[in-house]
Amino acid sequence: MDGRLETDVLVIGGGLAGCFAAVGARRSGVDVVLVDKNYVGRTGSSVYASGMGLYNPDWGDDIEEWLEQYSRVGEYIVDRSWAKILFENSYARHRDLVDWGFTYYKKDGSVGTLTPGEEPERPLWLKSRFRNKCTLAMFGSKDKMIHVRKAVLDSGCRILDRVMVTDLIVEDGRVAGAVGFHVRTGEFVAVQAKATVLASGMVSFKGSGFGRHMGTGDGQAMAYRAGAEMKSMEWGGLMYCIKDCDSVIVDGPTWEEDSSQDNVTNALGERFLGDEGNPGTVTLVLWPQEVHAGRGPIYHEPYGVDPEKYREAIVEYEKKAEGPWITMLDRAGLDIFNDRLEQITAYVGARPGGGVKIDEECACSLPGLYAAGDASGCGLGGAAYPAGGTGMNKAAVTGHIAGENAVKYAKKVENIQIDDSVIEKYREMTFGPMRRKSGFSTDHVLKRVQQTLFPYEVHMVMHGRRLEAALTMVEFFRDHLLPRMRAVDLHDLRKAHEVRNMVQCAEMILGASIARTESRGTFYREDYPERDDENWLKWILFKKEGLGMKIWTQEVPEDSHGDTSTPYEERYQLKYRRS
């Protein structure tokens, strides 16, 4: 048996959440193994994040104000107790990052490390009436995750780079580790663990926009197949991209004081977002509604600013954070300063709150399994992205909590002795697609998933019948294409498992979306075009049962409902456009 090892805590996924889990677990002295399908330190959405939510009452932050914003923007689906955990732990995790070598933008505009208690610059990020409490502390270096890798290694954790985990090992009703293979050598890897943490990120279906392209829902799909309960997978994420350069997510010069320069119009030249002229992630839901009404396509108006002034700021920004988007636009021959550019909204899967259901100890419903970061589903899954920096904040805080609690569990149990024949069965599943000499290519199945999910009428302007139609196709992919999918080499085998996971996630997202018979936040159904407080201040949960999904709901705690006596128009500030 090659590559078979034992550990106390196995962490799957080496982005910020996984690294925090690994370091958090190592602090208790137990043996920890961290695996990632890529290279830890240069993988995960964290690499592309420009900042982390940061709350500190010493700086005058008022927790009630922050909770109110999360609740209102997330449209009363956000669990206040989870939001509190997020805020109250953010400063400690931020200090961990400083200790690991993270630099921040300082208040005087320079970049550097922060002394204890020093407040970094926290600019007003996409200021709008939807999100006016800024939470974002801006990172100063694009190499930040390399510091995290070093912290993981310094903690004494073993890292296995380029190991694609393919399935969880479930024995005696308990998660007992995971199996996978080395993407370059083809070595089969089976890690037996007393506790396992899933921190493998979001599901993005490799669509337009980048920074999420490695997230193929591996953890969510593995947990679902293993029988874990899932939560809040219906909430979809949208990003805005330039159509002819679709890796570019244009935030505009909004880190500057004046975000009103990002003007978005319909084909008639109308600023259809009204007062919300700038393309915040909350109002993105209005774009496909405008197109649906026949007033598309959507355009980004030329910046009404001096190109040279902003170009300098942008080039400086490109060096430190997310994407080099002005460079990309230049290479595509697009001039965002002088030309009207067509824009699209890209569907980027379930984010950031939906995934494997966790409790406040980050424990999943299966014993021995914990989850953190984008892969985890907790009460933070609002109906719209509540504030900039939530993804990183959630990754750091839940990662740390998951690591600590995985250790507590690991200390209570013994490793299960797993029979060689069981491991052999997992090996067959892992390498199955490579044994086939004919069948559907991985590219074909991925394309079919994208063609099914990406049209706006499926998950942007939804309708029960169209969701059912999409689900019918996805079930066909699951039942017919996947068992006949062929991988021609190890790189393709990795893709085969990614595609298998994406198909599984598509099924979960569509199934949960069909169940939510209302509209809320960026979740818009034209057959149920209103928020339904009477029936839907609830989370959707589900698990695998037979071939299908068993779906149920859980009431959102009453203290998170907001003031339900407020008139509808006032309570829900985001106004949908009807066609």
Add this chain to the structure above:
Amino acid sequence: MPIEKIDHELCIGCGICQDSCSLDVIYMDESGKAYARYPEDCVACYSCEKDCPAEAINVSPQRGRPVPHPW
């Protein structure tokens, strides 16, 4: 193709671009230099270009495999 060029002459063989690629596109050849083995899987994230210490990589915004648009 999105990775237009990895300049063989400029490449110092450090392997950072291979680590930066989270889609397993970039490999090292027999001479220890980087090359795009699966360029069609590149999504033009620019990580390799940004991280290359020798400025040997040039990425184009065009994806190797077009993604269906929403409308």
